[in-house]
Amino acid sequence: MMNAPYASDPKDARGRRVLEEESAFRSCFQRDRDRIIHSSAFRRLKHKTQVFVEHEGDYYRTRLTHSIEVAQVARTISGALGLNQEITEAVALAHDLGHTPFGHTGEDALDLLMQPFGGFDHNAQAVKIVTSLERHYAEFDGLNLTWECLEGIAKHNGPVLGAIPYALEAYNELHDLELHSHASAEAQVAALADDIAYNNHDLQDGLRAGLFTDQDIAQLPMIDAAFAAVDEAYPALDANRRRHEALRRVFGVMVADVIDTSRALLEDCGASKVQDIRDFGAPVIAFSPAVLEQLDVIRKFLFSRMYRAPSVMEKRAQVTRVVETLFPLFMERVDLLPGAWENDIKQLPDETDVARKVSDYIAGMTDRFALTEFERLTGEKLPL
Known part of the structure; x- marks a missing residue:
């Protein structure tokens, strides 16, 4: 599929803070992705957890497996929408680099301790890692990523308004990431892929941990229809395969909904270049209101039964x-x-x-x- 006119184009990239000779066989966005994969911070994600502590089981997601799953979903959506898959994948792989040990629990604790000194924000920390804390190259600190990749890491969840985290502000003063605007459509895809991935795998991990049962989640919207479809197609399926088949259908519903909804939004916004996406003033990658309402019910269930479970x-x-x-x-x-x-x-x-x-x-x-x-x-x- 040919890229859409509002897709990020490596030929039009704004470049890197430190000028480098271009590769003869890789685009600048491919080099961004590759540098992220080869970074120390990316390797450390294999021993950083999502919800459970790292040693509790080999099958639970870590930040590394989560980031790989997000990148896979993001590439699928990006390709379907005619966007640039390379920059989408780079942002997706980098989006959790700034997380502390012990998931959001560690982040909450560190943020509280850091309040007298400017607080802690994992998105800002990811920018700090890729612009400063990684120190392997001879000519620069960090990874010297393209402006487009840094923009995506900094604001894939939307414009950074109000008080800017100090780690992000310090770099932004040197290299303006236009924090007041939305990011590219590719970065927005990475953000929605993150939502899809964690909603899906937190259900799987919670079931594996015994925090709730198939019967419990089969009462939830979207999941109820998935179990019903599996039971109709495979009436004698064993429990593990039944669960897997149902959750992969839920996964598919979320991906398809984002593609269909975003395709319509992109068409309606009238964008003819990537800057039009940034200047549009609203997200162009989104769930439909109906699916968003269903996901809200699922998130509330996960919050009470998993994230706040006594264990x-x-x-x-x-x-x-x-x-x-x-x-x-x-x-x-x-x-x-x-x-x-x-x-x-x-x-x-x-x-x-x-x-x-x-x-x-x-x-x-x-x-x-x-x-x-x-x-x-x-x-x-x-x-x-």
């Missing part, structure tokens, strides 16, 4: 203690940090700069490393 809340309390212990400990004892981090911190002028550096270090930890450091520094082993 999950018990683990949340324990891993919150890990972050709450490590942050003040490193603030008081920078000598406990690795040599390069300690040396950098000793040169910082004030407490805010020190706190932000400590935050970078903790945010980069995997679940297992954070638990290991907690045990090493406190002598206490948590009963996780």
Whole structure:
């Protein structure tokens, strides 16, 4: 399928902050994707969890498997809409790079600790990682991604209005990402693919963990019709295959709905170039109101039965203690940090700069490393 006129075109890309010679056989957006895949931060996602703590089971999603699933969904939607699949995939793969250990629990704890120093935001942290904290290249810090990729990472969820997170503001002053506007259609696809992926796999992971049953979710909108269709087509199917067949149908409904709804929105908005998408003033990639209403019911179910389940809340309390212990400990004892981090911190002028550096270090930890450091520094082993 030929790309639409409002698709991001590598030939028209705004370039990188540090000028580089172009590749003879890869587009600039392919190079963005490849640099993200080869980054240290991307590899660490394999030991960062979504909901469960990393060691609880091999079958639960990690940030890495989630990011791969998001990228797959995003490429499918992007291709169906005539958008650029390479930049879509790059943004999708990078969207969770800034997450702390222990999922949103770790982020909430670190954000609270960082409130006196500007707070913590995982999207802003992802930008900081790809523009500064990755340090492997000879000519620049970060990955030196294209403007389009950085824009997508920064604002795939929409314009950044009001108070801008300090990590994002610091880079934006050097390289204006036009935070007041919407991102490209490709970045918006990555955001919706994220919603599709986590709604689908959180249902699967919650079932595997025994937090609810097939019967429980079969009462939910969209899922009820999926189970009914499977039962009609395969009346003697075993429970595991029945569940899989039903949830893959739910997955398909979400993907198809985004494609159909977004195709109509893109046609109605009258965009003839990618900048028209940014300037349109509203998202052009979306669920239909009917499916959005159904997903709201599913999300509320997951919130009460999974994210706030007693067993999950018990683990949340324990891993919150890990972050709450490590942050003040490193603030008081920078000598406990690795040599390069300690040396950098000793040169910082004030407490805010020190706190932000400590935050970078903790945010980069995997679940297992954070638990290991907690045990090493406190002598206490948590009963996780």
